[in-house]
Amino acid sequence: GQQLNQSPQSMFIQEGEDVSMNCTSSSIFNTWLWYKQDPGEGPVLLIALYKAGELTSNGRLTAQFGITRKDSFLNISASIPSDVGIYFCAARGGTSYGKLTFGQGTILTVHP
Amino acid sequence: SAVISQKPSRDICQRGTSLTIQCQVDSQVTMMFWYRQQPGQSLTLIATANQGSEATYESGFVIDKFPISRPNLTFSTLTVSNMSPEDSSIYLCSVKLAGVESLQFFGPGTRLTVL
Numbered sequence: 001g002q003q004l005n006q007s008p009q010s011m012f013i014q015e016g017e018d019v020s021m022n023c024t025s026s027s028i029f030n031t032w033l034w035y036k037q038d039p040g041e042g043p044v045l046l047i048a049l050y051k052a053g054e055l056t057s058n059g060r061l062t063a064q065f066g067i068t069r070k071d072s073f074l075n076i077s078a079s080i081p082s083d084v085g086i087y088f089c090a091a092r093g094g095t096s097y098g099k100l101t102f103g104q105g106t107i108l109t110v111h112p
Numbered sequence: 113s114a115v116i117s118q119k120p121s122r123d124i125c126q127r128g129t130s131l132t133i134q135c136q137v138d139s140q141v142t143m144m145f146w147y148r149q150q151p152g153q154s155l156t157l158i159a160t161a162n163q164g165s166e167a168t169y170e171s172g173f174v175i176d177k178f179p180i181s182r183p184n185l186t187f188s189t190l191t192v193s194n195m196s197p198e199d200s201s202i203y204l205c206s207v208k209l210a211g212v213e214s215l216q217f218f219g220p221g222t223r224l225t226v227l
Binding site: 031033035040041042043044045048050088090092099100102103104105 | 204215218
């Protein structure tokens with residue numbers, strides 16, 4: 001089946017540093033979504049990408065839909081302590097009614 | 113987006129019992145889903161809850177273990193039946209909104225511990 005390989009698995013950074021994480025696959029997808037999950041909460045949608053090559057920002061977050069449609073990255077600039085959490089990539093192939101496939105998550109720890 | 117609520121938010125249950133989790137959305141949605149997130153893991157789709165018909169289950173999940181109801185466009189339930197400690201997980205309701213089907217939103221989750 002379709003799989004997303006998300007890396008890194010975890011990151012320990014200092015406040016103010018930039019962060020980059022990515023997801024790759026051997027399959028082609030039509031939509032990429034990035035979520036953040038805080039402890040004890042459900043995932044919250046951060047950014048949605050619909051077109052190959054698309055670059056989208058949401059505040060300090062920037063994500064790109066890879067040109068091959070098989071990968072995506074998420075950057076967080078000038079990290080702050082509240083950026084701590086688990087970040088998941090998710091992707092959908094086929095139509096908008098297709099199922100989401102999730103990456104394994106990146107655990108982000110930010111030291112003040 | 114949509115406001116999604118789940119009840120209960122957490123529960124501790126005894127082996128062999130069943131628990132029904134409720135999901136309520138504040139607007140009509142085209143699709144509702146149930147996911148499981150085992151400790152330290154990613155999200156796994158259990159089934160798609162279909163309004164007015166039987167749910168569509170993913171490989172490895174069966175109706176006898178995870179019966180699902182969806183009586184209308186804003187409400188669904190998931191039952192975890194005959195529970196064992198391996199069922200200890202977070203169970204998440206998720207929805208797609210009409211008109212923005214590419215986006216998918218999640219409820220706060222139900223944290224289940226089975227002793």
